Amino acid sequence: GQNIDQPTEMTATEGAIVQINCTYQTSGFNGLFWYQQHAGEAPTFLSYNVLDGLEEKGRFSSFLSRSKGYSYLLLKELQMKDSASYLCAVLRYGNKLVFGAGTILRVKS
């Protein structure tokens, strides 16, 4: 089976740092994606990890531990526009993406 868990909602303050965790159990693993999705819009790509470790890209970083089935997305210097849903998705063999339920992040001033 497959199971991807992430918190339902998080709230953080503008300028702060927030970490969104994702744990997964899947049969077949070919990497992990993080997407950002604003309401009523399609997901936009944030990061992809296939090897253990931290990938940094500007204000966003993503970490993966394959042995622990764990990933997190780190957002620094939060801005109001970062308020969105963040989706963790596992890439399985056959290029199929399995999405978590998403974490709604609310950034307050």
Add this chain to the structure above:
Amino acid sequence: GAVVSQHPSWVICKSGTSVKIECRSLDFQATTMFWYRQFPKQSLMLMATSNEGSKATYEQGVEKDKFLINHASLTLSTLTVTSAHPEDSSFYICSAIGRVGYEQYFGPGTRLTVT
């Protein structure tokens, strides 16, 4: 590069009618396209995988006779919702991958409302 478009962006139809949604890769050839459905406040659920020139592969629980998928060319896939019912109202999103790589490029989505 790697732009995917969908048409229409929103559609309202009456119960019992059929609706066709187009997904196009504008600047690359998409060997594989995926169709997802997303209900309010839920995540994306994969409906089917579509490979150019072959029959689509449907996920468990998705009725292939109700959701007809055609991937006639390397830049176009269509999803037809046949005999639509109010419970089919949802946000339908397609994605595409090219000949090389694994990253999926998502279309902007189509909001379907069945009255």
